Amino acid sequence: MRIVLLGPPGAGKGTQAMEIVKKFGIPHISTGEILREQVASGSALGLKVKATLDAGELVSDEVIMEVIEERLKRPDCAKGYLLDGVPRTVRQAEILAGILEKTDTELTAVVQISVPEQVLMERIRHRGLTSGSNRSDDTAAVAANRLQVYWAQTAPVATYYRDRGSLKEVDGVGTVQEVSERIFKAVGR
Ligand code: AMP
Secondary structure (H helix, E strand, C coil): CEEEEECCCCCCHHHHHHHHHHHHCCCEEEHHHHHHHHHHHCCHHHHHHHHHHHHCCCCCHHHHHHHHHHHHCCHHHHHCEEEECCCCCHHHHHHHHHHHHHCCCCCCEEEEEECCHHHHHHHHHHHHHCCCCCCCCCCHHHHHHHHHHHHHHHHHHHHHHHHCCCEEEEECCCCHHHHHHHHHHHCCC
């Protein structure tokens, strides 16, 4: 089970990622999580990417894919993995294809969680107002920017996979369980 999870900020990607890794017993690889850990630990990488994260902009493709290539080499990925938040650009998708080719593996499915823009804006506004978030990029203004970055740079990734016949689109409006059932069906389980 090698799954890529795509979807705009506010689509419930993080929540669904937890459902997927629980069901399939695969590691959850979130580049956002990895980067936030680096920032928190004050590593060289963390210092380098902090401002980019805080602004809701994208970290460079080279940096991201180096992190991913290393992560996919770890033994826990032998049984599969869930990629959450990556690839975020067509270039990253191309680099990922190269990494997979090197190891003679293929993605099982690319799942796109689709949610109408109106609903996303409402969810984002709600999240921005909700206290308790430990994400420094969780303000309404940064969230709106992240959505803009998504449409410009990440939405084409869905097209990339659609053109290659591996995209499964799932309706992201509904309860957590409804949406996760749709995802399990889409990946054929
Ligand atoms: P996320 O938790 O996936 O929303 O990611 C949080 C932030 O980390 C993003 O707003 C970007 O600044 C950065 N980031 C995470 N994944 C990527 C990626 N694949 N490419 C570029 N930047 C990323």
